[in-house]
Amino acid sequence: MKNIKVIAFDADDTLFINETYFAETEEKFCCLMSDYLSNQGISKELFRIEIENLKLYGYGIKGYILSMIEAAMSISNNTLPVEIIEKIIQYGKELLEKPIVLLEGVEETLSALHGKFKLVVATKGDLLDQRRKLHNSGLGIYFHHIEVMSDKQEIDYSDLIKRLEIQPEEFFMIGNSLKSDVLPVLAIGGHAxxxxxxTTWAHEKIDHKVEHENFRTYEKIIDVLGRLQV
Ligand SMILES: [Mg+2]
Structure with a gap:
């Protein structure tokens, strides 16, 4: 662990609350469409369309709004009143203006690591939205810069590490998603x-346990200080 040079933090649900807001919005969307289908059916159709659209829109709220509109059209067999589209757009804008709520121990952890390592944010999502959240979080002072990645596959992390001019074993990633923040980083030789x-978005779930010498799970973010001997 003494070789670590860069510590990368996932943003959503690692630094601040995110999935909770998406879950609330989905609930409102199900309510809005309840004349057409059961909640379960609506959620299933929305998820199907979201995943299908990822390759075109990428991650983030703007793509999510378009997917809600598309799901509403599909669920209503293209008979939905324009008021429903209006509501969906309003839900999306509300989602973009949600308050930033830091998770427990985040500020203490960053402040303890600041100056000892290069700290970066490595996140998916919309560039403008992620920048807004980081700015409003007040955490910007701790970070060297923010990387808004189009995806978090092995190739994306390899590119990031190359740009940072470090070796994979000098890279340490912290995040709430095993699929996006842990597995690809371990695969290229980093620490996670x-x-x-x-709450975890269905798309980020994996169904097996992760065991690796470069990997640990902690309940609280502050516990990484022990791992990094800070
Ligand atoms: Mg996350």
Whole structure:
């Protein structure tokens, strides 16, 4: 661990609350469409369309809004009133203006690591939205810069490490998603820590255990200080 030079933090549900807001919005969307289908059916159709659209829109709220509109059209067999589209757009804008709520121990952790390592944010999502959240979080002072990645596959992390001019074993990633923040980083030879959040988007779930010498799971983000001997 003494070789670590760069510590990268996932943003959503690692630094601040995110999935909770998406879950709330999905609930409102199901309510809005309840004349057409059961909640379960609506959620299933929305998820199907979201995943199909990822390759075109990428991750983030703007793509999510378009997917809600597309799902509403499909669920209503293209008979939905324009008021429903209006509502969906309003839900999306509300989602873009949600308050930034830092998770427990984040500020203490960053402040303890600041100056000892190069700290970066490595996140998916919309560039403008992620920048807004980081700015409003007040955490910007701790970070060297923010990387808004189009995806978090092995190739994306390899590119990031190359740009940072470090070796994979000098890279340490902290995040709430085993699929996006842990597995690809371990695969290229980096270190990773998983801090689970109580709600995980279905797309980020994996169904097997992760065991690796470069990997740990902690309940709280502050626990990484022990791992990094700070
Ligand atoms: Mg996350």
């Amino acid at each position: 820590v998983h801090i689970p959040f109580h």
